[in-house]
Amino acid sequence: MQDKLSLMIPGPTPVPERVLLAMARHPIGHRSAEFQAIVARTTEQLQWLHQTSNNVLVLAGSGTAAMEAGIINVLSKGDRVLCGDNGKFGERWVKVAQAYGLDVQVIKAEWGSPLNPEDFRIALEADSNKKIKAVIITHSETSTGVLNDLESINNHVKAHGEALIVVDAVTSLGACNVPIDQWALDVVCSGSQKGYMIPPGLSFVAMGERAWNAYKRSDLPKFYLDLGKYRKSAAENSNPFTPAINLYFALEASLEMMQKEGLEAIFARHERHRFATCAAMEAIGLSLYAASGSGSPAITAVAPKGIDAELIRKVVKNRFQILLAGGQDHLKGEVFRIGHLGFVCDRDILCAVAAIEAALMELGAAPNQMGAGVAAAAAALRSV
Numbered sequence: 252m253q254d255k256l257s258l259m260i261p262g263p264t265p266v267p268e269r270v271l272l273a274m275a276r277h278p279i280g281h282r283s284a285e286f287q288a289i290v291a292r293t294t295e296q297l298q299w300l301h302q303t304s305n306n307v308l309v310l311a312g313s314g315t316a317a318m319e320a321g322i323i324n325v326l327s328k329g330d331r332v333l334c335g336d337n338g339k340f341g342e343r344w345v346k347v348a349q350a351y352g353l354d355v356q357v358i359k360a361e362w363g364s365p366l367n368p369e370d371f372r373i374a375l376e377a378d379s380n381k382k383i384k385a386v387i388i389t390h391s392e393t394s395t396g397v398l399n400d401l402e403s404i405n406n407h408v409k410a411h412g413e414a415l416i417v418v419d420a421v422t423s424l425g426a427c428n429v430p431i432d433q434w435a436l437d438v439v440c441s442g443s444q445k446g447y448m449i450p451p452g453l454s455f456v457a458m459g460e461r462a463w464n465a466y467k468r469s470d471l472p473k474f475y476l477d478l479g480k481y482r483k484s485a486a487e488n489s490n491p492f493t494p495a496i497n498l499y500f501a502l503e504a505s506l507e508m509m510q511k512e513g514l515e516a517i518f519a520r521h522e523r524h525r526f527a528t529c530a531a532m533e534a535i536g537l538s539l540y541a542a543s544g545s546g547s548p549a550i551t552a553v554a555p556k557g558i559d560a561e562l563i564r565k566v567v568k569n570r571f572q573i574l575l576a577g578g579q580d581h582l583k584g585e586v587f588r589i590g591h592l593g594f595v596c597d598r599d600i601l602c603a604v605a606a607i608e609a610a611l612m613e614l615g616a617a618p619n620q621m622g623a624g625v626a627a628a629a630a631a632l633r634s635v
């Protein structure tokens with residue numbers, strides 16, 4: 252059935268109709284007063300979403316562009332950095348940092364477990380010469396559905412005094428609390444196709460004062476992703492290069508929807524959906540992949556032991572028009588992931604749970620009690 256596929260992957264996420272319609276017009280000139288007004292308005296909205304008075308700069312690129320910009324604008328050749336790695340996106344941070352010749356000390360945790368803040372404390376306390384220039388972590392590790400303890404790790408960074416904290420908040424921003432000013436987060440990166448409810452193509456970097464001081468010293472090569480250019484243009488409600496104009500129309504519309512709902516309500520909705528999804532999987536008898544208490548508000552990874560996760564995904568997609576995400580790398584076939592990020596309502600959760608149960612039935616792996624997942628999800632959705 253055409254146009255019925257529902258995305259329950261951690262990006263791209265579903266886009267509200269009014270956001271799609273906002274984009275359905277001719278681009279306007281990006282040096283026009285009309286466009287400047289949109290930049291002014293979205294800048295304010297972005298600061299609201301980021302809970303910051305820092306610059307939030309908008310790039311035409313996917314989330315990885317923001318990550319790369321986050322590194323090359325505040326660091327210099329050979330700088331020592333601590334990089335957290337407990338999944339595919341932590342690995343990506345390591346690769347970007349290495350690509351620019353940084354001296355990367357990797358702090359690992361098993362896939363499925365959160366990073367241990369103690370590991371950061373020990374490494375930072377051992378650095379009496381203050382050689383570590385940045386601590387770089389992924390907040391919500393999308394590949395495993397684990398939420399890392401950003402607040403604790405950041406506290407250790409603050410105790411160090413020199414190092415900046417650079418955060419991939421791609422699947423946490425707009426899903427749970429990331430109070431940039433309150434926690435004094437230096438560099439925070441995100442992308443449009445996740446919590447923002449708009450299509451891929453924009454990415455965002457929020458930079459604080461300490462990060463701008465580091466920018467002045469930074470000698471890594473940069474041109475398109477030179478954030479100084481974006482800051483200068485932003486002061487005139489403009490962009491240094493041709494922006495993704497129609498995505499700005501979408502951004503304005505989606506942030507307006509988010510403002511109407513309110514930050515607290517958005518975070519509570521994601522938490523409800525995480526909670527209901529987890530309760531349902533446990534009721535069905537499927538194991539959660541993320542260690543207990545570390546589940547991400549954006550995505551739940553499920554390890555259906557003894558059944559090929561790819562088969563479940565295939566039936567859910569072909570029979571019920573719901574796209575779940577698969578496992579990455581060694582988790583392919585071991586894990587499927589249910590995205591509940593962005594424009595998601597209770598109905599989506601109930602449908603996904605029901606489709607998973609029905610798929611298990613088709614595959615001859617039905618749980619003892621069919622409907623147990625839906626019942627658990629419904630109860631969980633009612634209770635919070």
Ligand SMILES: *Cc1c(COP(=O)(O)O)cnc(C)c1O
Pocket residue numbers: 261262313314315316340389391392393419421422442445
């Ligand atoms: C999606 C995602 C990214 C960005 O990926 P792009 O494909 O470049 O948009 C980065 N980090 C995390 C944790 C993500 O989920």
